[in-house]
Amino acid sequence: MAVTTTMRGVFLPLSFKKVPTTRSGHTSSASTSLPLLTSSSSSSLTPRRRRLQGWYREGGHTGHTRLRTCRLSCTALSLSSSRPSSSSAESSHANVATGRMGTARSLVTTRHRRNQNQQKQRRRIHCDCVPPTVDQEADEETLPPTQTQTSSSSLTQQQSGSVAAATDSEGWTRRATVVSFCFVAFLLCNMDRVNMSVSILPMAEQYGWSDGTKGLVQSSFFWGYLLTQVLGGVLSDRAGGKVVLGFGVAWWSLFTAITPYAASLGLGPLLAARAMMGVGEGVAMPAMNNLVSRWVPAQERSRSLARVYSGMFCGSILGLLASPPLIERYDWPTVFHLFGSLGVVWIALWFAPGIGPASTPTKDTVISAEERAMLAANVAVADDNAKPVNIPWRALLSKRAVWAIILCHFCHNWGTFILLTWTPTYYHDVLGFDIYSSSYAAVLPWVSQTIMANIAATVADTRLLPNYGATKTRKVMQSIGFLGPAVCLTLLPEVSEPTLAIALLCASQGLDAFSHSGLYSNHQDIAPRYAGVLLGLSNSAGVLAGVLGTGATGALLEASGGDWAEVWSVAVILYMVGTAIWLSWSTGERVVD
Incomplete structure (x- = not known):
């Protein structure tokens, strides 16, 4: 003036x-x-x-x-x-x-x-204690009102990005600790689950089980697994994912260790023990999803989930590799005793002060101030005040995007659980492998899935998501996750060469890994505050597919005299149905606040 x-x-x-x-x-x-x-x-x-x-x-x-x-x-x-x-x-x-x-x-x-x-x-x-530069202050003083407001907004975004970059450049972050603990928990989860797919062969010889009985024993795990999907999501959103995940690991480790004793008592106690083990593992995925939704920003979501789910793949690999030598050297009960005891080590570290993370960044005592500020600015649900008091069931179940996740989870898991539980039997009965060769060959598809899951997640986060948005990214990735396995399983009955059959199964699982950047990342896109509950709903449908698919596979094999073509045909049909539903109803935008 x-x-x-x-x-x-x-x-x-x-x-x-x-x-x-x-x-x-x-x-x-x-x-x-x-x-x-x-x-x-x-x-x-x-x-x-x-x-x-x-x-x-x-x-x-x-x-x-x-x-x-x-x-x-x-x-x-x-x-x-x-x-x-x-x-x-x-x-x-x-x-x-x-x-x-x-x-x-x-x-x-x-x-x-x-x-x-x-x-x-x-x-x-x-700007979270990040002072502006002298040049930025001078620019603000000389700009007109609208340009100054735009400059201030851009400055805030740049400073948020610089905080995130600075936090990452420090090295190991607290959210990396969360992802690592979840990785190991899922590794133990699948080790304890997949050991039955190998141990079922000597157990069937010892107790004289038919294919139908073997299918019943393997499907009994999913009875308890189905019961705690929604309950685990509700408890995680209310009490926090840390307590719920810790309870789950302790529970399933206990019933894994007592499985041989239950089997010695008879078929009924064995089915009950496997169902109770499923109760503990049923809360793991909703609790993990709750932790990730509060600890991981959106720009790191696909990669973090891929790393966590890689724990499941690595658990399948370790379980399939370690079970045969343990069975040969000692006996099949040793597998359950050893695998169950590993959970005790994880629980001790998870609840150790200063080592295990809290349920949210605001409760954690080890996290740095810079990382806490970055998470507060970039995570949709980063504090306890944002947790819902009441679950909006009507709002959730009235959205087509929610039903797209639920139905497609069912279609996806039908084929996934068949491959998880019946692959060693397929190698043994169709390709003529012994217990060693069956287990080692069954590892290869999971190795393929581990590698492809991280590649697909990196492509989704760094290439597709910034350029095409969440909706197109989730649709493209999940379409590959459905159509790729459908093509491979369609060709599998026409193949008699073991090497080519294993290659098709590896390709099927590798392409299936794209689902972790599609279906499995979509819960936090459409309802971040209720991600645990939503995953509980969809995973309930997925577990139901495991119960029906695993049991139906045994019944189909027994009725057809061991013809696997019908088994693969059902999975292919569900993959195609899931693709149509996903492309029609899914979205990457938030639909429930």
């Missing part, structure tokens, strides 16, 4: 520095000229000439700016033209005017500097 005074032709310019535009949209600098004219005529004694009006801006604690008027009272300088004036009088009046103008300049400049410091402090607080 420029103020100019005149004293008989003498101009006294006064320039005030511009103040940055604030969110309220006021003009940052108004070029106003308020002359104070000392004249010899009586007309100079007007109200406008009696007062000097200085304008300044003062920022409040809310970040908005109020415009106040500082009226500096001035004594009217009356110099009548009829009265002669002396040079000393003129000099005196000039000194008075100059002094008052200097006072005004000093007052406004001081307050302006104070307000600039307040605005800098507010920006530091708003």
Whole structure:
């Protein structure tokens, strides 16, 4: 703001520095000229000439700016033209005017500097203690209101990104600890689950089981697994994923260890023990999803989930590799005793102070301030206050996107659980492998899935998601996850060469891994606050597919005399149905707040 005074032709310019535009949209600098004219005529004694009006801006604690008027009272300088004036009088009046103008300049400049410091402090607080640069402050002062607001928004985004980059550059982060613990938990989960698919061969010989009985024993796990899917999601969203996941690991480890004793008592106790083991494993996936939704930002979601689900694949690999030598050297009960005891080590570390993470970043005592600030700015549900009090069941079940996840989870898991539980039997009965060769050959598809899951997740997060958005990314990835296995399983009955059959199964599982960047990442896209509950709903449908698919496979094989073509045909049909539903109903946008 420029103020100019005149004293008989003498101009006294006064320039005030511009103040940055604030969110309220006021003009940052108004070029106003308020002359104070000392004249010899009586007309100079007007109200406008009696007062000097200085304008300044003062920022409040809310970040908005109020415009106040500082009226500096001035004594009217009356110099009548009829009265002669002396040079000393003129000099005196000039000194008075100059002094008052200097006072005004000093007052406004001081307050302006104070307000600039307040605005800098507010920006530091708003941007999580990341001070803006001098160039950025200068740019804000010279931009018009709309451009300044855009610049402030861009500055905030850049600073959030810089915080994330700085946190990642520090090395190991707390959210990486969360993902690692979940990885190991899922590794133990599948080790304890897949050991039955190998042990079932000597157990069937010892107890004289038929294919139908073997299918019943393997499907009994899913009875308990189905019961706790939704319950695990509700408990995780209310009590926190840490407690629920810890309970699940302790529970299933216990019943894994007592499985041989239950089998010695008879078929009924064995089925009950396997069902109780499923109860513990049923809460693992909802609890993990709850932890990831609170610890992992959206731009890292596919990769983090791929790493967690890689634990399942690695657990299948280790379980299939370790079971045959343990069975040969000791006996099949040793597999269950050893695998069950590994859960005790995980539980001790999970609940150890300073090692295991908390349910949310706000409760964690080890996380750095920078990472906590980054998660608060980038995670949809990063604190306890955002947790829902009541689950909006009607809102969830009324959305087509929710039903797309539920139905497609059923279609996907039918084929997945058949391959998980029946692959060693397929190698043994169809390809003529012994127990060693069956287990080792069954490992290869899971190795393929582990590799492809991380490749697909990286492509989804770094290539597809930034360029095409969440909806197209999820649809493309899940379509590959459905259509790829469908093609491979269609060709499998026509193949008699073991090497080619194994290659088709590896390709099927490798392409199936794209589902982890499609279906399995979509829960947090459409309902991040209820991700645990939503995963419980969809995984219930997936477990139901495991119960029906595993049992139906045994019944089909027994009725057809060991013809696997019908087994693969049912899986292919469900893959095609799932593709149609997914492309029609799914979305990557949030549908439930």
